[in-house]
Amino acid sequence: MYTAKAYSAAGASSPLASSKISRRDPAERDVQIEILFCGICHSDLHSVRNEWSEFMPTAYPIVPGHEIVGRVTKVGSDVTKFKPGDLAAIGCMVDSDGTCPNCHAGLEQFCPNMILTFNSPDRHLGGVTYGGYSESIVVDEHFALSVPANLPLAGAAPLLCAGITTYSPMRHWRVGPGKKVGVVGLGGLGHMAVKFAHALGAHVVVFTTSPGKKDDACRLGADEVVVSRNIDEMKKHTSSFDFILDAVSADHDVSAYISLLGLDGNLTLVGAPPKPLPVAAFGLIMGRRSLSGSAIGGIPETQEMLDFCGEHNITADVEVIPIQKVNEAYSRLLKSDVKYRFSIDMASLKSE
Numbered sequence: 001m002y003t004a005k006a007y008s009a010a011g012a013s014s015p016l017a018s019s020k021i022s023r024r025d026p027a028e029r030d031v032q033i034e035i036l037f038c039g040i041c042h043s044d045l046h047s048v049r050n051e052w053s054e055f056m057p058t059a060y061p062i063v064p065g066h067e068i069v070g071r072v073t074k075v076g077s078d079v080t081k082f083k084p085g086d087l088a089a090i091g092c093m094v095d096s097d098g099t100c101p102n103c104h105a106g107l108e109q110f111c112p113n114m115i116l117t118f119n120s121p122d123r124h125l126g127g128v129t130y131g132g133y134s135e136s137i138v139v140d141e142h143f144a145l146s147v148p149a150n151l152p153l154a155g156a157a158p159l160l161c162a163g164i165t166t167y168s169p170m171r172h173w174r175v176g177p178g179k180k181v182g183v184v185g186l187g188g189l190g191h192m193a194v195k196f197a198h199a200l201g202a203h204v205v206v207f208t209t210s211p212g213k214k215d216d217a218c219r220l221g222a223d224e225v226v227v228s229r230n231i232d233e234m235k236k237h238t239s240s241f242d243f244i245l246d247a248v249s250a251d252h253d254v255s256a257y258i259s260l261l262g263l264d265g266n267l268t269l270v271g272a273p274p275k276p277l278p279v280a281a282f283g284l285i286m287g288r289r290s291l292s293g294s295a296i297g298g299i300p301e302t303q304e305m306l307d308f309c310g311e312h313n314i315t316a317d318v319e320v321i322p323i324q325k326v327n328e329a330y331s332r333l334l335k336s337d338v339k340y341r342f343s344i345d346m347a348s349l350k351s352e
């Protein structure tokens with residue numbers, strides 16, 4: 001065991017502050033990573049403030065962060081994927097049982113014994129796992145990903161959650177050339193969805209409530225932008241989409257988007273509105289449309305996504321901040337005042 005610097009919150013209403021945590025020494029299959037950048041995901045904020053207490057109560061102190069990139073500093077004797085000096089990334093998971101059908105299928109995110117990067121039971125040290133707002137992390141090499149060398153690291157960090165969360169459903173629903181794809185909500189997830197759908201060769205339509213986002217949406221790869229409050233504009237697209245990715249986490253009219261799907265079209269939810277969404281049954285019945293959800297991606301697919309980003313030079317649009325500005329970043333996140341993701345430069349932790 002060793003001591004690592006971190007930023008943690010002591011309670012639901014406490015700010016994140018400098019602290020020390022224990023990490024395990026790397027065992028045979030472990031890699032130790034010096035964290036260089038960590039993205040700020042909305043779920044960091046939800047967990048710090050215990051807003052998901054019903055299904056995932058927060059254990060304090062909490063060290064959030066699951067969009068991690070860094071450099072390998074030490075490897076265990078059985079490690080084959082990495083050597084010291086390599087770039088490596090960690091996403092939302094650090095462990096699973098490795099034996100269930102989902103693990104065998106490379107869908108570790110659906111393993112009943114999956115361990116999240118933070119606020120999950122820590123099998124090695126007891127207590128809970130601590131995330132990426134820290135100078136280092138130790139994980140089983142299976143859960144460490146390789147980062148293409150051409151990607152700028154600050155923008156690569158958010159690929160580990162915002163990236164894979166949008167890439168995975170697009171692959172599942174076969175987004176590609178000749179497909180018409182909608183993206184609802186242009187935030188951390190939505191802006192990645194636009195980049196992926198464009199790179200996969202689809203015709204991309206962005207739905208937004210703010211006409212001011214039009215230029216930015218086109219810059220990110222949108223072919224068309226629809227202001228969703230304009231009913232006439234919406235109607236023009238009735239029954240025409242193959243796939244719509246809905247990344248809105250606030251209350252909204254999902255049936256209005258379902259009616260824009262063509263035959264066998266699918267709408268996948270990746271945002272998580274707190275209240276149930278009303279769905280019109282006829283909207284699904286007519287056209288055999290479907291409504292589904294999706295959660296991150298398995299380890300093989302996460303590596304595939306990173307390699308795809310390397311080939312297409314895709315990273316998130318980030319605002320880099322020092323860890324000392326993390327509380328301010330949280331308040332700005334609540335106002336959607338970031339284009340489009342905060343990425344913490346973890347070198348700033350050295351002065352603590």
Ligand SMILES: [Zn+2]
Pocket residue numbers: 041042043044066161162
């Ligand atoms: Zn996340």
Ligand SMILES: [Zn+2]
Pocket residue numbers: 096097098099100101102103104108111112113
């Ligand atoms: Zn499993």
